[in-house]
Amino acid sequence: xxxxxxxxxxxxxxxxxxxxxxxxxxxxxxxxxxxxxxxxxxxxxxxxxxxxxxxxxxxxxxxxxxxxxxxxxxxxxxxxxxxxxxxxxxxxxxxxxxxxxxxxxxxxxxxxxxxxxxxxxxxxxxxxxxxxxxxxxxxxxxxxxxxxxxxxxxxxxxxxxxxxxxxxxxxxxxxxxxxxxxxxxxxxxxxxxxxxxxxxxxxxxxxxxxxxxxxxxxxxxxxxxxxxxxxxxxxxxxxxxxxxxxxxxxxxxxxxxxxxxxxxxxxxxxxxxxxxxxxxxxxxxxxxxxxxxxxxxxxxxxxxxxxxxxxxxxxxxxxxxxxxxxxxxxxxxxxxxxxxx
Amino acid sequence: xxxxxxxxxxxxxxxxxxxxxxxxxxxxxxxxxxxxxxxxxxxxxxxxxxxxxxxxxxxxxxxxxxxxxxxxxxxxxxxxxxxxxxxxxxxxxxxxxxxxxxxxxxxxxxxxxxxxxxxxxxxxxxxxxxxxxxxxxxxxxxxxxxxxxxxxxxxxxxxxxxxxxxxxxxxxxxxxxxxxxxxxxxxxxxxxxxxxxxxxxxxxxxxxxxxxxxxxxxxxxxxxxxxxxxxxxxxxxxxxxxxxxxxxxxxxxxxxxxxxxxxxxxxxxxxxxxxxxxxxxxxxxxxxxxxxxxxxxxxxxxxxxxxxxxxxxxxxxxxxxxxxxxxxxxxxxxxxxxxxx
Numbered sequence: 232x233x234x235x236x237x238x239x240x241x242x243x244x245x246x247x248x249x250x251x252x253x254x255x256x257x258x259x260x261x262x263x264x265x266x267x268x269x270x271x272x273x274x275x276x277x278x279x280x281x282x283x284x285x286x287x288x289x290x291x292x293x294x295x296x297x298x299x300x301x302x303x304x305x306x307x308x309x310x311x312x313x314x315x316x317x318x319x320x321x322x323x324x325x326x327x328x329x330x331x332x333x334x335x336x337x338x339x340x341x342x343x344x345x346x347x348x349x350x351x352x353x354x355x356x357x358x359x360x361x362x363x364x365x366x367x368x369x370x371x372x373x374x375x376x377x378x379x380x381x382x383x384x385x386x387x388x389x390x391x392x393x394x395x396x397x398x399x400x401x402x403x404x405x406x407x408x409x410x411x412x413x414x415x416x417x418x419x420x421x422x423x424x425x426x427x428x429x430x431x432x433x434x435x436x437x438x439x440x441x442x443x444x445x446x447x448x449x450x451x452x453x454x455x456x457x458x459x460x461x462x463x464x465x466x467x468x469x470x471x472x473x474x475x476x477x478x479x480x481x482x483x484x485x486x487x488x489x490x491x492x493x494x495x496x497x498x499x500x501x502x503x504x505x506x507x508x509x510x511x512x513x514x515x516x517x518x519x520x521x522x523x524x525x526x527x528x529x530x531x532x533x534x535x536x537x538x539x540x541x542x543x544x545x546x547x548x549x550x551x552x553x554x555x556x557x558x559x560x561x562x563x564x565x566x567x568x569x570x571x572x
Numbered sequence: 573x574x575x576x577x578x579x580x581x582x583x584x585x586x587x588x589x590x591x592x593x594x595x596x597x598x599x600x601x602x603x604x605x606x607x608x609x610x611x612x613x614x615x616x617x618x619x620x621x622x623x624x625x626x627x628x629x630x631x632x633x634x635x636x637x638x639x640x641x642x643x644x645x646x647x648x649x650x651x652x653x654x655x656x657x658x659x660x661x662x663x664x665x666x667x668x669x670x671x672x673x674x675x676x677x678x679x680x681x682x683x684x685x686x687x688x689x690x691x692x693x694x695x696x697x698x699x700x701x702x703x704x705x706x707x708x709x710x711x712x713x714x715x716x717x718x719x720x721x722x723x724x725x726x727x728x729x730x731x732x733x734x735x736x737x738x739x740x741x742x743x744x745x746x747x748x749x750x751x752x753x754x755x756x757x758x759x760x761x762x763x764x765x766x767x768x769x770x771x772x773x774x775x776x777x778x779x780x781x782x783x784x785x786x787x788x789x790x791x792x793x794x795x796x797x798x799x800x801x802x803x804x805x806x807x808x809x810x811x812x813x814x815x816x817x818x819x820x821x822x823x824x825x826x827x828x829x830x831x832x833x834x835x836x837x838x839x840x841x842x843x844x845x846x847x848x849x850x851x852x853x854x855x856x857x858x859x860x861x862x863x864x865x866x867x868x869x870x871x872x873x874x875x876x877x878x879x880x881x882x883x884x885x886x887x888x889x890x891x892x893x894x895x896x897x898x899x900x901x902x903x904x905x906x907x908x909x910x911x912x913x
Binding site: 291292293453456460475476477478481484486487488489490491492493494495496497498499500501502503504505506507508509510511512515 | 632633634794797801816817818819822825827828829830831832833834835836837838839840841842843844845846847848849850851852853856
């Protein structure tokens with residue numbers, strides 16, 4: 232094993248606008264060795280998520296960006312090769328922020344075990360992982376929709392949207408999805424059971440949305456920004472709630488969109504409709520984690536929650552996976568299979 | 573008394589941009605007569621408030637606009653001339669939405685008595701009235717600042733801002749005001765006791781604000797929008813709260829401001845800093861009314877709350893009072909003395 236080499240993908244340069252393959256560099260490096268209290272993990276699955284675009288920029292954010300020449304950030308599921316902490320043993324399946332790497336070393340307290348018997352390993356990065364908790368926490372801590380309310384979920388076939396919508400549906404809400412293209416919309420209504428799903432590219436999105444939300448919109452999960460936000464805004468009911476989770480339509484813009492400045496429109500609607508907008512980052516909601524895993528794990532076993540994965544094979548395809556995700560070309564939770572189980 | 577005539581100011585046309593004197597028409601009409609269950613009131617004080625600009629437009633809002641040829645909306649304190657309801661008697665002092673009129677008739681259930689012994693009559697339209705409750709409710713139901721937090725209050729010499737800031741100060745917050753011009757800023761620090769007050773016209777407002785808010789901003793009372801919002805936004809701390817109460821800098825714009833579209837900037841900050849923005853209209857907070865009047869009435873009597881009034885003499889000056897308020901030329905709670913007590 233000492234002869235084994237590790238592969239990793241580092242940030243080569245900061246993109247302006249959409250990331251390109253040339254912004255990433257695939258490197259072969261010596262296998263890292265764990266120090267005392269540390270664990271060496273071989274990556275099986277790497278999660279690809281929209282927040283990674285933010286980490287490629289050096290604009291101030293909620294955490295430091297990836298440094299040039301440093302491995303891209305990312306959550307991984309893998310298997311322990313060597314443990315220098317009594318909490319883990321060789322062969323354990325674990326989850327942690329290993330980055331875009333075939334092997335990684337982390338302190339034991341930054342790893343968690345995951346039980347491959349309870350759910351497929353990849354699910355710990357999606358419906359039972361960070362995106363799942365994001366959806367669950369946005370619902371429980373911010374949106375709190377009641378039965379009969381109308382909930383609009385963009386990126387509805389994606390990791391966060393799909394779960395948020397299904398959980399709202401189980402609470403008795405009327406759930407309307409927005410997704411990119413007819414195939415995703417069909418999946419969202421037929422497989423996920425949303426009441427309706429509109430193609431985000433529909434030119435008359437606001438009008439169509441009005442038709443499928445005859446009683447207005449009580450909750451809007453803000454994941455995308457852009458045209459979808461402007462289409463939903465006029466339909467929001469008094470006291471509507473908007474968890475602000477992402478804005479993927481804006482992530483690849485090299486600068487601010489052209490004018491006019493529509494901020495006064497947004498602020499006016501917030502006032503007139505007494506909206507509540509609340510930003511959220513999943514790690515503020517760790518208090519829900521156990522409850523989330525019990526509840527959503529149970530729903531999964533009962534077949535009441537479905538999800539779809541878009542798998543890219545091999546670490547070398549991680550850049551393309553992120554590029555596709557940001558352009559809306561992927562379909563379901565995006566994952567890279569870095570190595571077999 | 574039957575020979576007495578009434579005067580009123582009606583909306584002559586809808587302004588584009590800033591209202592002008594010619595948008596209003598002063599009329600002399602027959603004295604209205606109360607029907608069964610109604611009360612005839614002679615107006616003493618008319619309150620002038622920023623929301624009136626919204627009522628002059630027919631853009632969809634939280635309530636219907638003033639019709640062309642109809643009296644402008646407004647809250648009044650007056651004295652009962654004739655009552656056809658047992659709840660009120662001639663000579664009672666009352667408060668109600670009488671509009672820009674020397675006399676008005678309202679159903680008894682839309683009037684409240686006000687006690688001229690407890691506070692000057694005009695105070696029932698300001699610090700003890702709708703603007704006061706607005707400040708109190710924004711603080712109690714939305715901002716909930718804790719001792720030691722930094723609170724930024726624009727329009728700090730105005731009716732809502734002055735009370736919001738003083739109440740936050742009494743809770744142990746560090747309160748920083750923003751106001752138009754050195755004289756108002758002096759009043760805000762010396763009379764109202766804010767820790768600091770900046771002139772909103774300062775070209776380097778963001779830099780100056782950073783200096784006087786070395787620990788960032790935990791609560792921002794959004795009353796103004798425009799340049800002040802953009803200056804405060806980068807300084808907001810994690811989990812800062814923003815009651816969205818008004819946007820006076822935008823009210824007189826004939827359309828949206830020039831680009832770029834800064835909405836993504838605002839939404840990104842909401843996410844990254846996990847901000848909570850919540851729109852409010854005072855009438856959603858009626859549950860606080862008794863508590864507010866007891867508490868703020870007590871503070872007034874103890875001299876712990878100060879306020880300033882800007883009085884225009886005569887109903888005919890109501891248009892100028894509103895024009896000045898919207899341009900930031902008034903100083904304190906704006907009132908029209910329609911007639912002597």
